[in-house]
Amino acid sequence: ATGGKRKNPTRNKGRSQPKTSQASRIGDQNISEQKQACKKHELYVSFRELGWQDWIIAPEGYAAFYCDGECSFPLNAHMNATNHAIVQTLVHLMFPDNVPKPCCAPTKLNAISVLYFDDSSNVILKKYRNMVVRSCGCH
Amino acid sequence: DNHVHSSFIYRRLRNHERREIQREILSILGLPHRPKPFSPAKQASSAPLFMLDLYNAMATEEAEEDALLEDTGKAISMNSLGNSRKSQHSAPYGYSRAPVAWTSQSPPLATSHDANFLNDADMVMSFVNLVERDRDFSHQRRHYKEFRFDLTQIPDGEAVTAAEFRIYKDHSHGRYENVTLKVSIYQVIKEYQNRDAETFLLDSKKIRASDGGWLVFDITATSNHWVLNPQQNMGLQLCVETMDGRSINMKSAGIIGRSGPQSKQPFLVAFFKASEVLLRSVR
Numbered sequence A: 001a002t003g004g005k006r007k008n009p010t011r012n013k014g015r016s017q018p019k020t021s022q023a024s025r026i027g028d029q030n031i032s033e034q035k036q037a038c039k040k041h042e043l044y045v046s047f048r049e050l051g052w053q054d055w056i057i058a059p060e061g062y063a064a065f066y067c068d069g070e071c072s073f074p075l076n077a078h079m080n081a082t083n084h085a086i087v088q089t090l091v092h093l094m095f096p097d098n099v100p101k102p103c104c105a106p107t108k109l110n111a112i113s114v115l116y117f118d119d120s121s122n123v124i125l126k127k128y129r130n131m132v133v134r135s136c137g138c139h
Numbered sequence B: 001d002n003h004v005h006s007s008f009i010y011r012r013l014r015n016h017e018r019r020e021i022q023r024e025i026l027s028i029l030g031l032p033h034r035p036k037p038f039s040p041a042k043q044a045s046s047a048p049l050f051m052l053d054l055y056n057a058m059a060t061e062e063a064e065e066d067a068l069l070e071d072t073g074k075a076i077s078m079n080s081l082g083n084s085r086k087s088q089h090s091a092p093y094g095y096s097r098a099p100v101a102w103t104s105q106s107p108p109l110a111t112s113h114d115a116n117f118l119n120d121a122d123m124v125m126s127f128v129n130l131v132e133r134d135r136d137f138s139h140q141r142r143h144y145k146e147f148r149f150d151l152t153q154i155p156d157g158e159a160v161t162a163a164e165f166r167i168y169k170d171h172s173h174g175r176y177e178n179v180t181l182k183v184s185i186y187q188v189i190k191e192y193q194n195r196d197a198e199t200f201l202l203d204s205k206k207i208r209a210s211d212g213g214w215l216v217f218d219i220t221a222t223s224n225h226w227v228l229n230p231q232q233n234m235g236l237q238l239c240v241e242t243m244d245g246r247s248i249n250m251k252s253a254g255i256i257g258r259s260g261p262q263s264k265q266p267f268l269v270a271f272f273k274a275s276e277v278l279l280r281s282v283r
Helices: A009-013 A022-026 A083-094 B015-028 B040-045 B048-079 B112-120 B220-228
Strands: A039-041 A044-046 A056-058 A061-063 A066-068 A104-117 A123-138 B123-127 B145-147 B158-169 B180-190 B198-208 B213-218 B236-242 B267-274
Touching: A039 A123, A056 B048, A066 A104, A066 A123, A083 A123, A104 B048, A123 B048, B048 B112, B048 B123, B048 B267, B112 B158, B112 B267, B158 B220, B198 B213
Parallel strands: none
Antiparallel strands: A039 A066, A044 A061, A056 A104, A104 A123, A123 B123, B123 B267, B145 B236, B158 B213, B158 B267, B180 B198, B180 B236
16 A cells, blocks of 8 residues: 655665665665665674773673664564564554554663773672663564 | 675764763763772772683673573474473583582682572672781780771662672691681671770681681671661671680781782672662663
């Protein structure tokens, strides 16, 4: 039902794209297929880069990851979609201007531990639960 | 998977971006500002090596959990193949489960109840010993060592689940070699100008003078008391006596103090559990 309405890829991009981007090269292919499906991407937080070696003993940094990508119809198996996301997609198809698509978000989170000195040189080992994305999915 | 998403920033951060990211990451770590630990000597005395061991044990546990989760996933899917692997926990953190608090010479991680404390803990802290000058001799000619720890730095919302005072004892030879010694730890209740402090016995251990290794004293109750009543925190005193009550000099008993190597400094370690769900402040 959303048929003819196409988003303008350049407007949607809103990001500096290298001139020879894949989208322009592929021509008339269906835009949503070109867009990446919802998945986990690497983001590394380096305590070293942040200049924190004098108070963080371990680790040197951690792979933080983030979720990004499209949750468009059809939501197929590898998109790790919740049942709710499927309903959200159907309702979006019916009311595209009012109801958003499902969004790409973490489905599982991991803990990390950080060892550091506090202001008084005591040593603190802290476990941060639900800190790092383990897997992404459409919600 | 190594596709770089078109919006990823691959360039050196500008100063203000760097400050902004630092502030963001500090708030994720639940820290109002970046700590500025001073005096490396103090850092040396807060048992970083012991804590690094705990950190490695914790990191191993997290990796094992990951593998377990994946295994479980696979195990479920392999069930139909009929050879699912038992998801059996090995002893957490790979501790050797020595049944007594008197442990080997290796770093002092080998007590079984540590494994449980670490399992539950959200946070572990080792504290700097604040006593700068050792006064070896009390007014009543008793040999003792003093230790003070500042427990007011504990982040809000954390409750002490266990606390231990650890001190290393070397093999002592010479005239005490075959003697049994009693090492006792006291909480200082009240101090006086011209006479011995009023103390309360917390724990004591009988050891042979010729043995060497870590002594672990349980001071959970005292730590909780100090957290709730910081003004009553007057530190600890440690004494060594023969079985017939004669006070013995620390050095001849083999007790290692501040002058020992970093890996054998006495320290207090406390295990904490968050007593409430800590929410990041909304920015």
